[in-house]
Amino acid sequence: MRQGKFIVFDLDGVIFRDHYLLRLSRNQGLYSYLRTYHLCILFDLGRLSIERVLEEVYKALRGTSLNTLWKVYKEMTLIAGIKEVIQKLKERGHTVAIISSGVPDFLVRDLAFKLGADMGFGIDVGFSGDSLSGTVGGDLSTSTGKAALIKELTRQRDIGWEEVVVIADDPNNISIMEQAGLSIGVNAGLLVRKKADYLIDGKDLRELLNYIDGGEVADQKREFLQELRRKLVHIWAGAVPFFANVAFSPTVIFLTLLLVLYALSELGRLNGRPVPLFGSVTTACMRIDERRSLVTGPITMALGVIMSLLLFPAHVALVVIWILAFADSAATIVGKVWKGRPLPYNRSKSVVGTLAFFLVACFCSFLCLSPIPALSVALVSSFLESLPLRDDNISLPLGSGIVLMFLGA
Template structure:
């Protein structure tokens, strides 16, 4: 029996984890539009649970019959890797981790080559039939069978006298649910929703070096040289909060535009909600919506990564309902209050907030007082002093409640409804 290493064994899925994309989709795109569409549709059927994995993978490879192996190899070599893949794996190996690559979609010859490229201990892929240098369309081996990955990992565990308690896996789709559930630490990388809900950690930034932070590996000159300041980049930061609050402040433009192009303003607001929901649906399934997906990924908090972040939706709906329901002055006041006072509460609370609100320990008295001061100023711009004070106090009380994203909707609507009573 081989002596156990001083640390753990790390299993990397290949498609969507080390590869930026999926080998089967890259190859099918190279072979033509119709084949690309067919492969994409098969992927959808598998991802929504309408097609068993072994049926899916056999159908895809059957369509690759007579494709020269060298053509497939060229496609494999051109697939970009996730950022800092090789550097991160070398650091892991230097800390005593065993690193293995496993793929149920990439030919074994390519996975073993990739393992050598990134300095992993070994790699396992599917066995493809080859005749006269071309793919036959047939595939073989454990990895196309149920629990194929489990069996291969258990073989390595036995070899090194380890257990599933020593296993860390990095995966992206439901084909890896079994090894994710058995592992000690499960990490979703640009993961689909089913994986996101189960994973202990998430990596959504296409930079594998975040794994070093998760595993708390920071010894070293190599790490410092390669990833200077990496912790600040991935921890909850001021820059992230500033981006979030800038999005908040933009909503203050709604009353201005609605005075001149009311219908267009409403149409734009509801269109943004629709596109945002599409973007979030793609994000929680490991995909990205152009531009909008980049904005949301850079702004969401860690606790929001596992599901849809509803904050922007409630913010937009709060502004839309306000201009629909309330007179111009009230709508303008409550929208400005939610746009600016919430930003003040967050920035002041995180910088100097020390006294916790008894009914909401996540927020501070200092932050709430800052929000109240800004809310009074915003209210006085559009309203007489008495209704401005009422709107400010109501809105800031709602902001202080443990409502999470719902406060963006309830602040303007609640304050506006109170004002209508006077």
């Protein structure tokens, strides 16, 4: 009989939305929490070994009672869908292991049992009486521990590393991810993000099932919905000139604030710390190939809008922001639905998409301008949009705005 795959889940940051040691430290007060947080960041950046982090953190946790260990464990939030995912994986004939280099062994075993996994392994922690003695041990408390354990477990099953799937978020798993046949990053930090075959961001793990057997299922409907959501965000920009008309400075300040918050949320996502709300919006709109790097579209979009408001008279800003908001969206959606013949000088854009852009741009410009400037700006912006630029959110409104200024519109 053919054996299924050996699927290894990291615990902290993957099954647990948070880190167990961080929660445990928070129980001890703010200073302890901040110190552990700092150590975790150094670890995530690859600056500190797992041995050092565990030693320092557990030393500080000396005296914590067994009751507290259980209490904090029971309060941990689990990623949505984990039980269902494990159940489905087992139905498909795979073996599921939860392996942690941070959480005490007895807790990981308990969780594995509750979630229906085949096995769970954690680190050994020392006790004096009913409280932590501050010492840690066991193979998993070393940086080579996970690899050694998986090697032994797969040897027993007579399967090789190519049958191993690793699902993880932090650099302690990089060496096993490199050896495994498949690796998946979940809300991963930058180092894991670069290595993983697939990436999942967000609060729900069910997407994982698409990646385990036979690679990614191309999901055209999901891609189309993503594109539609992106464009809805775009279309909102069309309302900005009205707000600016009512209250100019507050609108500019609000947009700038939004831009900064978005940039921070993106940095959080790339480091495996998704920001609530903002983070979920970005994740819902992101294309699969964007998950490894900073998504700059919204930043350039906000910059394009802010610069248009600051540089051009109100009616010019209105036209160029509308073109950016509406014509660009129309071009993308029409281009996606009809596809059709590509432009001769830019194969990634279609004739029909550019035509849709031009028509919507005309609609926006003729509403506010006299015929000659209106037609000119529609032509110029359609040309700018059709160029093979990676991002036209700034060049499009600024280029069109400058042309209108020249025409004395």
